[in-house]
Amino acid sequence: MAAVATANIDKLKSEVGSLSQISDNEKNGFINLVSRYVSGGEAEHVEWSKIQTPTDEVVVPYDGLAPTPDDPAEIKKLLDKLVVLKLNGGLGTTMGCTGPKSVIEVRNGLTFLDLIVIQIETLNNKYGSSVPLLLMNSFNTHDDTQKIVEKYTKSNVQIHTFNQSQYPRLVVEDFSPLPSKGQTGKDGWYPPGHGDVFPSLKNSGKLDLLLSQGKEYVFVANSDNLGAVVDLKILNHLIHKKNEYCMEVTPKTLADVKGGTLISYEGRVQLLEIAQVPDAHVNEFKSIEKFKIFNTNNLWVNLNAIKRLVEADALKMEIIPNPKEVDGVKVLQLETAAGAAIRFFNHAIGINVPRSRFLPVKATSDLLLVQSDLYTLEDGFVIRNKARTNPANPTIELGPEFKKVGNFLSRFKSIPSILELDSLKVSGDVWFGAGVVLKGKVTITAKSGVKLEIPDNAVLENKDINGPEDL
Numbered sequence: 001m002a003a004v005a006t007a008n009i010d011k012l013k014s015e016v017g018s019l020s021q022i023s024d025n026e027k028n029g030f031i032n033l034v035s036r037y038v039s040g041g042e043a044e045h046v047e048w049s050k051i052q053t054p055t056d057e058v059v060v061p062y063d064g065l066a067p068t069p070d071d072p073a074e075i076k077k078l079l080d081k082l083v084v085l086k087l088n089g090g091l092g093t094t095m096g097c098t099g100p101k102s103v104i105e106v107r108n109g110l111t112f113l114d115l116i117v118i119q120i121e122t123l124n125n126k127y128g129s130s131v132p133l134l135l136m137n138s139f140n141t142h143d144d145t146q147k148i149v150e151k152y153t154k155s156n157v158q159i160h161t162f163n164q165s166q167y168p169r170l171v172v173e174d175f176s177p178l179p180s181k182g183q184t185g186k187d188g189w190y191p192p193g194h195g196d197v198f199p200s201l202k203n204s205g206k207l208d209l210l211l212s213q214g215k216e217y218v219f220v221a222n223s224d225n226l227g228a229v230v231d232l233k234i235l236n237h238l239i240h241k242k243n244e245y246c247m248e249v250t251p252k253t254l255a256d257v258k259g260g261t262l263i264s265y266e267g268r269v270q271l272l273e274i275a276q277v278p279d280a281h282v283n284e285f286k287s288i289e290k291f292k293i294f295n296t297n298n299l300w301v302n303l304n305a306i307k308r309l310v311e312a313d314a315l316k317m318e319i320i321p322n323p324k325e326v327d328g329v330k331v332l333q334l335e336t337a338a339g340a341a342i343r344f345f346n347h348a349i350g351i352n353v354p355r356s357r358f359l360p361v362k363a364t365s366d367l368l369l370v371q372s373d374l375y376t377l378e379d380g381f382v383i384r385n386k387a388r389t390n391p392a393n394p395t396i397e398l399g400p401e402f403k404k405v406g407n408f409l410s411r412f413k414s415i416p417s418i419l420e421l422d423s424l425k426v427s428g429d430v431w432f433g434a435g436v437v438l439k440g441k442v443t444i445t446a447k448s449g450v451k452l453e454i455p456d457n458a459v460l461e462n463k464d465i466n467g468p469e470d471l
Helices: 002-017 024-038 072-079 112-127 142-152 194-203 206-212 232-241 279-286 303-311 338-344 364-371 405-411
Strands: 059-061 082-087 105-107 133-137 159-163 217-222 245-251 261-265 268-272 293-302 320-326 329-335 349-352 375-378 381-384 395-398 417-427 429-432 437-445 451-454 459-461
Touching: 002 024, 024 194, 024 329, 072 112, 072 232, 082 112, 082 194, 105 112, 105 364, 112 133, 112 142, 112 381, 133 142, 133 194, 142 159, 159 194, 159 206, 194 206, 194 217, 194 303, 194 338, 206 303, 217 232, 217 303, 232 245, 232 293, 232 349, 245 261, 245 338, 261 293, 268 338, 293 303, 293 338, 364 375, 364 395, 364 405, 405 429
Parallel strands: 059 349, 082 133, 082 217, 133 159, 245 349, 395 417, 417 437, 429 451, 437 459
Antiparallel strands: 217 293, 245 293, 261 268, 320 329, 375 381
């Protein structure tokens, strides 16, 4: 295998060398990734008996953090060390939108990006700080994002954009880069996951620029997580305790069984993903008894530590092979995740945060939650309504007719009240009038070929509706 691998790598090196679309840094990064993969860098199974539950020293309870300083001058000092980075490489395609996902309107006509800018601007105005916003784009979102950010030029937030790496997809059959086979369009390339944030920060020159401005920590989060707002208590804790890396985790519910969790392993804290779990233990991994927390992908990382580790080429995260097919050709994308980097940093910790810091919008069912009376909007922050007593959000399942944002919006005259809803399941050609109230457990099923309209101001409580006669 090793000899074959070496020959393959040499061939790949020369083929990748002649690709003019990418930089030398990208070529080297890609070859290193593939070399690691063929020599066994894929996520390996952990030795189950060595796993230990992390202590409160390693996964710190949020309630145990020291309070934020009262003095605004002290808060400004903290904020002046901070940079906010949003992962902005994803497209809105799964929700039926073109362009970057971050420009989908979330509430009151404001997009994810609008809310992020308003939040940071609110902080900067209040404390006289200068927290900048970095957007890590992919080649899929770069051009659109450049145009979009122009609208924020007058805001009190300095916005930097940079691109994550662009790597060629690997043809499985003969281990060559897809673009060498005449696939010249975007389909020949892929962005290699958010683990790439660290080298890309360095390669783009942004890392050195930020360090020269006295910045110390970057808060990294997905642009679609509405709960990922700057938290002064966390920042204060990390600066005082000199933690180089912090992953925000939150208690698992049955909806989060696949999420990665933190473990203590051979004396270090590390992320355990489902791919690393031996088959015999998968159910145990998914249980919420043994592994009670999961990774929100809200990460706080020391910038000097990133520089040190990237320059030493020490960030060798587990490789996630992602098989795809392009025009009938089987290809492989090798990716890494930012959360898996935790084990390379000194004094790395998790903080067990409230669930409110994890509010991702992955589908229109999530959009229904955040557009409803379950939340309000204040200074760009999406805040949960105190009137709901149940700490858990209702579970919402919408049929394929609601999958695209445009269709979803047209099927609701107004978003129903769901303050007292436990679960909603909608299937078929269903249309909602204005002022509808949903409570308890509601199932609405339109029979095939039948259009079912829920009248204005209808109150549905613990109802199973299969046709107009049930209303």
